[in-house]
Amino acid sequence: MAILLKRAGFADFTLFEKAGDLGGVWRENTYPGAACDVPSSLYSFSFAPNRTWPRRYSEQPDILGYLERTADKFGVRDHIRFNTEVVGAEFDAESRRWRIETAQGEIFEADVLVPAVGQLSRPAVPDLPGADTFTGEIFHSAEWNHDVDLSGKRVAVIGTGASAIQFVPRIQPQAGRLTVFQRSAPYVIPKPDRAYLPLHHRLFRSLPLTQRAGRFATWSTGELLTMALTSAKPLGKLLELLFRFHLRRQVPDAALRARLRPGYPIGCKRLLFSNDWFPALAQSNVDVITERITGITPTGVRTDTAEYPADVIIYGTGFKATEFLAPMSIRGLGGRKLTEAWEGGAHAYLGMSVPDFPNMFILYGPNTNLGGNSIVYMMEHQARYVLQILHRISRGELSCVDVRPEAAGRFDTEVQRRLADSVWSGCSSWYREENGRISTNWPGLVWEYHRRTAKVDFSAYREVPAGERVAKAG
Structure with missing residues (x-):
């Protein structure tokens, strides 16, 4: 968003960053093996290709380095206030501006508010009885304690999601005993990764079209994967066959294979990609436990039938993906809290605009996550969409706009109807609220989102008069 603002000639904007440096999820997640499961040719900005990615699927240090270089190249860093946590924002009806409050007690005013805090920034730590009594080291994978030496230790890993399948194979050779607690088995298919050779880098530099062709091929594959999860479910059967072949080839023990077969x-x-997850679990120093965890003792993890000793406990339990914009307090027209507007589940028109919250546009908001493609693609189109509105505001054609409730309602009804027919409605996951509502994922192809956000339909918005307290339909 900041880069597009600068390229469009906007200069008066500020990014508030809670941490001491940029990078978001790629700054915070430094666990062993942290990497992206989208090829880097697509998991990067279209306007800033990197000709020297070391691998097809890049790891955390390389992605963070790319983000840092890109921010510096486009002069974004000068606009960032680091170590500045936003705790709340309130819309002032008289001035039609946002009053933004930081943890330091500072107040800033802005014409437009763009929350861009993502969906995977707040670790989800299970509330297990006795966790505070554990005498060893205990931490979440997103807050990896690099001071802890795992060599020869008894390590318990709770969770088998996207992070666990990356760090477990890396720590398995170090651990004396590794106990993996699995609530539900994930589907894991091969990861078509490879290291790029100097020849690849020379080719990308001399013939950029080759890298763009790879980006398009990856994008197209992602669209097919999305179809397998939404509108063309028979394609999912092919993925299931691939999973079964992958499992049988890498896990010779039939009893272990049975524990690693999902029941959904x-x-x-989330569909996962790994070439070393199953081999790691098949090692002699690894146990896969499927019993329900009942608590943590001073010396280990307790289940319904046994206690498993541990020197170190690592949570691989993911993030609070459905708690959008938390823990910030956001108030719109009439002082209405965003948490009240989202009672029962978060929703936003095109994932960006919420009725009663004028001139607020969310990036990576409700129902814009993907099951099979690159979120970077989605966020680029969101930023371009917001930029269209800002151009109108800068030209004086608009001043303060609010999405019409009926437009937002029609959109949400459509999205939820389509999601009800998707594969994501068939089980409990981080995609869903406790009440079953799917508030994270987009129900269609990314091409459809591109088309629907390419040009703003300004009839879906209305100008908010100065002093208005309550939004009115129409």
Whole structure:
């Protein structure tokens, strides 16, 4: 968003960053093996290709380095206030401006508010009885304690999601005993990764079209994967066959294979990619436990039938993905809290605009996450969409706009209807609220989102008069 603002000639904007440096999820997640499961040719900005990615699927240090270089190249860093946590924002009806409050007690005013805090920034730590009594080291994978030496230790890993399948194979050779607690088995298929050779880098530099062709091929594959999860479910059967072949080839023990077979439709939870997850679990120093965890003792993890000793406990339990914009307090027209507007589940027109919250546009908001493609693609189109509105505001054609409730309602009804027919409705996952509502994922192809956000339909918005307290339909 900041880069597009600068390229469009906007200069008066500020980014508030809670941490001491940029990078978001790629700054925070430094666990062993942290990497992206989208090829880097697509998991990067279209306007800033990197000709020297070391691998097809890049790891955390390389992605963070790319973000830092890109921010410096486009002069974004000068606009960032680091170590500045926003705790709240309130819309002032008289001035039609946002009053933004930081943890330091500072107040800033802005014409437009763009929350861009993502969906995977707040670790989800299970509330297990006795966790505070554990005498060893305990931490979440997103807050990895690099001071802890795992060599020869008894390590308990709670969770088998996207982070766990990356760090477990890396720590397995170090651990004396590794106990993996699995609530539900994930579907894991091969990761078509490879290291790029100097020849690849020379080719990308001399013939950029080759890298763009790879980006398009990856994008197209992602669209097919999305279809397998939404509108063309028979394609999902092919993925399931691939999973079964992958499992049988890498896990010779039939009893272990049985524990590693999911009991839900493929794609219902996040589909994972790994070449070393199953081999790691098949090692002699690894146990996979499927019993329910009942608590943590001073010396280990307790289940319904046994206690498993541990020197170190690592949570691989993901993030609070459905708690959008938390813990910030956001108030719109009439002092209405965003948490009240989102009672029962977060929703936003095109994932960006919420009725009664004028001139607020969310990036990576409700129902814009993807099951099979690159979120960077989605966020670029969101930023371009917001930029269209800002151009109108800068030209004086608009001043303060609010999405019409009926437009937002029609959109949400459509999205939820389509999601009800998707594979994501078939099980409990981080895609869903406790009440079953899917508030994270987009129900269609990314091409459809591109088309629907390419040109702003200004009839879906209205100008908010100065002093208005309550939004009115129409």
